[in-house]
Amino acid sequence: MTPPPGWYRDPKAPHLERWWDGTAWTEHRRAPEAPGGPVPPTPGGTGRARAVALTTAGAVLVAAIVTGAVFLGGDDGEPRARTGATATASDPAPGGAPTPAGETPSPSPTPSGPSADDPAVVEDPLNGITFPLLDGWVRPQHVTDEDIVMTTDGTYDCPGDGSLCRHGLVISRTITGTDEKSPEALAKEDISDAADDAFDRDSIGQRPYGGLESHHLVKSGPVAVAGRAGYFVRWRVTTAKGPGGYVQSLVFPSSVGTESPVVVRYVFEAGEDGPPLADMDRITKGIRSITDTDSGGGVGSSIGPTD
Known part of the structure; x- marks a missing residue:
């Protein structure tokens, strides 16, 4: 031939x-x-x-x-x-030319950066951001809150009222109904509601941890998120039942649409079964804008708990 x-x-x-x-x-x-x-x-x-x-x-x-x-x-x-219509990566350019001996066709360029189809990435299309899916975390399944973007793997019987609890949640919401634009002011305002929703009463009035008894500030400050200037507040909470936990409100302007403020809530149970507290910082650092996959990091992006 x-x-x-x-x-x-x-x-x-x-x-x-x-x-x-x-x-x-x-x-x-x-x-x-x-x-x-x-x-x-x-x-x-x-x-x-x-x-x-x-x-x-x-x-x-x-x-x-x-x-x-x-x-x-x-x-x-x-x-x-x-003969045939199926081409492979080793096929020559169209035109019927033989491939010169000793020469290898150049590989086609491949896209880079996170994608919504990437199994290690979770997308929040409404707010135009993606989250890194760390080890021990999964996409939400059988949850009633549509704003939850990821949970820890598995469930267990809640120590108080209710049926099933999870050791960790990450929630992403658009802040509406206010003219306030300051990430610092919004984060400080949201943290109390975040703690109540997570550790006091749930959406149907039950107390999965027997109620929220006290809290103290762990850390707060500015942080760069997806190339935007944001602010976070982290609390350590004590509950009537169970080991208590941590809650964090992270606020930053969206990079899409009207650039409305976005609040990302972190809910981590304390104790040996809870996720590593450092996952809050890893997830924050890995948040990216869908329109700019290289965004993120920057001054203030390196944060760590001081408990």
């Missing part, structure tokens, strides 16, 4: 044709429109043999166009024929 000597489209320079001498590529090239171009000598050939080879090559080229045959380079460097 080796093609005879002739001019074929050069896969490395599609605007040119390159001479195949029947066994290997030569360095002879020409413009495809050049009529009557010179026929490079074939080793050991005569003028009559070269003329026959050129005629045969032209017939093969026409046949290739009609039948859709594509010449591919084999492992031994010799072109081999293949």
